Amino acid sequence: MALDDQYAFAADLAQQLEYPFYMPVITRFADGEIEIHVEQELLLHQRHVVLIIPTAHGVHDELIKIFFLSYLVKQRGAARCTWVIPYCGYARQCQDSSGNYAGHMAAVARMAEASGIDEIIVTEPHDHTLSSLFSIPVHIVSMHEDIVQAIRDQNIMLKEACIVAPDQGAVSRAKLVAQALNVPLVNVVKERFDTDQSRVLGIHGYTGFKRAIIIDDIFDTGRTALTVAQALFDLGVEEMHGIFVHGIFSRGLQEIVSISLYCTIGCSPTVPLPEFDRHGTLSVFSVSRTIAAIVRIIQSPI
8 A cells, every 4th residue: 555646666566566556545624634545345354454655755744644544454454564664754863862862763663553553664764773663573675786776777987986975874885885886985974063964074085086976865955965075076076976765855856956066866766756857867766676575575465
């Protein structure tokens, strides 16, 4: 099951798995309340239901939808409910700002479990400690193989190129990509001094590369990606490419692309992406095959 704004991604995943696919209907009252409708003819008794719903744009609205939908299918007799989270909102808040207590993601975990969700598959969460906040099984899906294929598909010249980790959290993913492509790894040390504001403190491993491929999990406002790109250009990089698992584009794709230093930006469809790219900078790479492989291992069809 999936919602309308995630139809293409969910339908592709269902096709990969050869599973039946269903999209519930959501109606909204004048005051903003929602009601989710699942046809009575859809037999859910003793079935294993897979819900494919990200929490990106309008994260709070999406969370309510998933909690209502999982509660509904359990009421209708589903034996098991698994939530596939292509993009997990609040994964950046697994700890509070002091680092001493669990962050808001812990509250999301409690609500998910209370709504009847039995198992979670999450794609490249910002913080992998997320799984420790749940008492139900959580399977984290790594996209590094899909990123490697995306770079190859874009025909980016790897001669005099480097893979760039834009911060410490991106190092492990970027290292796997660099090793698979046999390309040097460059690490950026940055400091975050405000929400969505950071500055580059140092760049380790740069030795005059002409091309840089920045690998990160999220492209949100684009400030980190643009700050790092500018620092690399100042060092002498001539050609910049970016590969990001989750393309949030909070500031809007056209505004970001118009001021971008990137020749190309690649994203997966884990978040519904803008359809219009006047500059032709954005490309989309599929991750359905990787997620389907995990689903096959741990689940049976609906």
